[in-house]
Each structure stands twice: as structure tokens, then as C-alpha cells.
Amino acid sequence: MDDTLTATADPDTTPAITATDLTKQFGAVTALDGLSLEVADGELFGLLGPNGAGKSTTINVLTGQLEPDAGTATVLGIDPVANPVAVREAVGILPEGARPPSFLTPREYMAFIADVRGLDAPEDRLATWADRLDFEHVVDTYCADLSQGERQKVMLAGAFCHEPDLVFIDEPLTNLDPMMQEEIKSFLAGYRDSGNAIVLSTHFVETAAELCTRVGFVADGRLLETVDPAAIEESLLDRFIATVDQR
């Protein structure tokens, strides 16, 4: 079997993302090695793989933060290489481990995001998202002084407040307590069910199996296999463990 497969979305739906043969080299390290994938509207596509597999690099390339050495991509009809800022206007991004600005309050951060994205009624948006994610009680506290979970909620609000058709989320559950994880998983499931596309990068097999509509296994910069979450336990987990063992 060819190790480099293309993850193809349902042919009846318009792809939110199309990426073909993405390659990215950092010095001697090959971060992406001909990765191809398609994600349809309304999909919650999981990028599953061990640390250093190329998941974050894939997201960085698809969101125009990083230019690939080779390959092409289209995100919501936009070329992220030619129009990186336009892609970031259209989508939401929650980078791994990112924190809201330490010296702004959540209220100010949401106002800042509204300015950056040209959104109206920042106070209304703040009220809506603080209520939805339950951080009303800290909206005037310095983000530096919030708990990790509260910071993550503020970041989620910042990534989702313009209600984009496509959101990229990198390891959203790391370091969160189980209750907070459940809250965020429930929120993501709801957003997915509203017909929006989400690309979720994670190395937690259970999270991918629970939330995703389709899961792609990434290792060594390649998309090795895509499976239905129902099949994740049988095929993907074995593959996952085998790859990690080989290392």
C-alpha cells in the first residue's frame, strides 16, 4: 500500500480545504512530505498523530502562516500562499498553547479581535461568548491572571467570535481538567453540528474518535490513512502504536 494517501471528502459536498502534495523542510528536518487532504464543509476532520508528526505545520501552511516548499492548497476557495491574510480573515485559528494577551482583559481582547476582524458590537459578542463559555466572572481580569482553562475559553471565543465556516484548532484540550475538556468538547460538537467545518489537531486517540467525523493519521509529514471514527480503535490505533514503536 502507498504510504502517501489522499484524504478525500464526500464528493457531493464542496471541499472547505483541498491540499495537494504539501512539502515543507526545516533545514534537515522534513516537516511535511507530500501531504494531501480534502476536508468538506460540515466536517470535523481530525489530524491525529504523535508529536512532531507534522500536524501543526499542516495547520500553519493551510492558514498562511508558513509557506510550503512545494504543493498547493485552497482553503474556503482562497490560496493561502497567495493570500495568507485573506485566509486568516475567513477562518478561525486556535494555535497550540496560545494564550490571550497577558495585559489585556478578556473584554479588551474581544474588542481588539473585533477591531482586527472589523466586527461590530464587540460588547454584545463578549456577552454572548462569555455566557456560552462561562467566563463572565473574569471579563475584567488581566488575562495573565486567569486560570489555564479560562484562558483557553477566551482563546476559543477569540477564534470563534466571527462565526467562521472553518476553524483550525491545535490540541485544544491539553492541560485542561476533565470537566473543562467535556465543556469544550461539547461546544465543538455543537459547532460541528451547525454545519461548520473544523480541523482538529490532536494526539489523543479518544478525543479524535469521540468528536471527529473523519480522522486522518499523520506521521513523518505524511497523511498515512484516513478512517471513519468508528474504525479508529481497530485500524488507526494499531497503526499509531506501530509508528511510534518504529521511532
Next chain:
Amino acid sequence: MTRRAPLGPLFRWLFTEEWRLHARLFGGPRFALVPLVLLVGSGVAYRLLLEAAVAPETLVAGLHVLAVLLGLQVGTVALVGRDMIENLLGETTMLLASVRTLPVSGRRLLGVFIVKDVCYYALLYILPAVLGLGALLGAGLAPVDVAVAVATVTAAFTLGVAASITLVALSTRHRALAVGAVAVTVAALVLDPAVIDRYSPYAIYADRSVLATVATAAAIGVLGTIGFLGVDLDRDTTTRTANNHYAWLRARLPGATPWLVAKAILDVARSAGGLAKVVVSLALVVVIVGGVLEGVTRAIGIRPAAGPAFAGLLALASFTTYNWLTTVDDADLRRSLPVELAPVFWSVLLAHLILALPVAALLLLAAAWWFGPAGLLPGLLALPGLIVYVVGVTAYVTGLHPGERLFDAGRFATFSAAAALVAVPVLLAAFAAPAVTLPVAWFVTAGSIPAGAVGLVLVARAGPRWTAVARATGTD
């Protein structure tokens, strides 16, 4: 009895970590060239200044001033507070952060950390810069002078570190204590600038003074002890809240991206040290350089024109404001937003001017009160152009990471050459004969216009330049 962590291995590991951190950040083997570049570059610069009739004693005095300033900077970074340490070093501060998980007391680790910083910077930066004086052997300096300068400039650097640690320690107890200490020091230097001649490390060099040696050793010992024992490592961590100042500020700012400027200003104002760090970092230049210029005045008999002299120095010193503005910014977060780098650089320039220009202008007035009003108006008019030039050079050469990228030997040499291009003529002009002071000062003002234009061009070019780097490497 609890076993105490041994100091030797702690020191060795911290030193190794510092070296690896810098080497990793700044291109590995190229970082090792920094001392060599400093040695050669400083030697060439000293020789050129000598040809421009600057006396060797003046050069050595200037070296002492720079060493104190570097010491203040290094000490501040080491101890400036949890906010700044997190933003500056983040997850890379492995050993310093390990105090929470290892059986090492915070004070013990901090003490070793500071000693390590003194040794590290003295070896890599102070030593080559002083050894560069070797270029003046036979031209006013003897080998023994260079050897003594190595010791006294290192002492000046250590004094700067000790002073900044003391100030930070006082501020962890009560901010007023630190402000009071600065006020008393400034008042003492203004009332009796000759104190520098008698008791400073430079006095050891100039007079081989035993009194100055004892005074310097005592000052380092006392300040270091106060700083080490006085710092409150468990200080108040009260949750901080704020009204929506962002919206207020953003509504009053000009330009195409007032939100970026508002965020940048709030970041600086609310991070450890607040706006005071902008004022203090510039005021220190006036106080210390002023003290040295007093000595130079007595030595060569020419009183510098305060306008051009301090306009140039304050513009260069405003590099620290650029450093504050960019250090507190979170690059990962910014990269995830639909913001191009070009407007980020313009917003940093605007925020820089808003924060640094009024402070620099006020300090220029203070310098004029101290040294006399010669060239004050031309100096004030030259300030904006010179500051824009410094911002432009910094933005173009170091992007949004000046503190890190200046450790790269190539970038450091480029930055120094670009800074000297403006600083040297301005300082030489400041020492023009009294009869031509005013025309020369106006010449500096006129020169600040093309300098400012160059600065604007460099800011404009910084955006595309660092965007290309960011998209290739993932780091802007």
C-alpha cells in the same frame, strides 16, 4: 537536615544553558563570533575616534558608562518580574523555572543565576570590548592601562547589575522605595557630579585610587546584598482587573491600525515596571552620561552642547522602548490573526513615538538645565528624526525580536555600524568649538531629516523582509 543544592553544578548548568540558548537562537557557530566581532569592531571604532581627536581617556570613560548601562539592563532582565520573565523567556527558561519542582530555594537559584549573568556577559561582551583598547597601545595607552581597564570596566558592569537588582528588590517591597532610591541617586549626582571622579570604577582606572577601589567594592557588596536578600520572591499575586482602557485609547489614536497601537501601549503600561520603565531607562542615560560628560568637560575643557549631544544619546537609548514594545507582544497569537507584519511595524513606530518622544524631550530639557541651553532648540527638533532612524534600523535589522537577534554576530555588527553612522557625527558635533556650536547644532537638525526619512524607508521595508522570513521559517 535538608541537603542544599551545590552552587558549582548549579552555576555550570545555568551557564551552559545560557550559552546553548543563545547559540540555538542565533545561528549556532555564528554566535561564537560575537566576542570576536566586538573585539575587532571596538578596536576599529576606538582607532577612528582617536583619529577624530577623541582622547583615549574619554573613550575609556565612555566604556565605563556603557558597562554600567549594560549591567543595569542585564540585572533588570534577570529580575524584572514574573510577567516579563514569562514573556521574555517563556518555556525556554528551563532551569530558572525549575525552582518550583526541584528542591532548590528560589533565592539560592536566583543568586547563582545573577552571578552567572555577571560572568557570562563580562566574558563574552565586556572583555572583548575592553581588549579592543589594544588598538590604542602606543597612542596614549599602555598595556597596564588596558589591563586595569579590564578590571574597572568589569567592576562598572557589576555595579550596574547590583544597582538594578537592588532597585528591583526594593520595588518588590514597595514601588515608592525604588522611586525614592532613584531620586536620591539622581539628586546626589546632580548636586555633586564629582562623586563619580572620586568613588566610581572609572576613578580606579583614572587615578589608581585606593579610596575608589574600596568604595566600588563596598557599593557592589552592599547593593548586591540588599538586592539578593531584599527581593520578595513570594510577593503579592493579587488578581489584577482593569476597566476597558483599550477602547478609550483606541478611539483617540491616529493611523490606520489604532487597535495595534493601543494594544502595544497597554502591553507596556501594564507589564512589570509599567510606563516607569520607559522613563527610567531613558533617564538613566541622562544621569550616567551626564556624569561622565562632566568629567570630560573638566578633562578637555570643552563643554558639550546639550542639544545635539543628548538628542543623539536619547534617540539611541530609546532602543529600550522598542525592546519593551516588542518583548511584551505574543508573536504566536499575532500570527494566528489576519494581521500583516507591515502594519505591525508601523504601529510599533507610532507607539514608540508616543511613549518615548515626550519623555526624551523632557529629559533633553533637564539636560539643558544641567549643561546649559546650547543647541537646545535644534536638539529638540532633531529628536523625532533621530528616533525614527533608530526605530527603522532596529526594525529592519532585528524585526520584532531585537533582544534576541542582536546576539547574532552579523546583525550586531550591522546594527552597531548603522547606529554609529548617526551617533558619532552627532556626538562630535556636540563638542564643536563654542563659536560654531549653534550652526553645528542646526546642521544636526538638518541631518535628522534625511535620517528620519531613512528610518521610515527601513520601517516600510521591515514588513516585507520579516514577512518573508516568517513564512519560510514560521518565526517572525
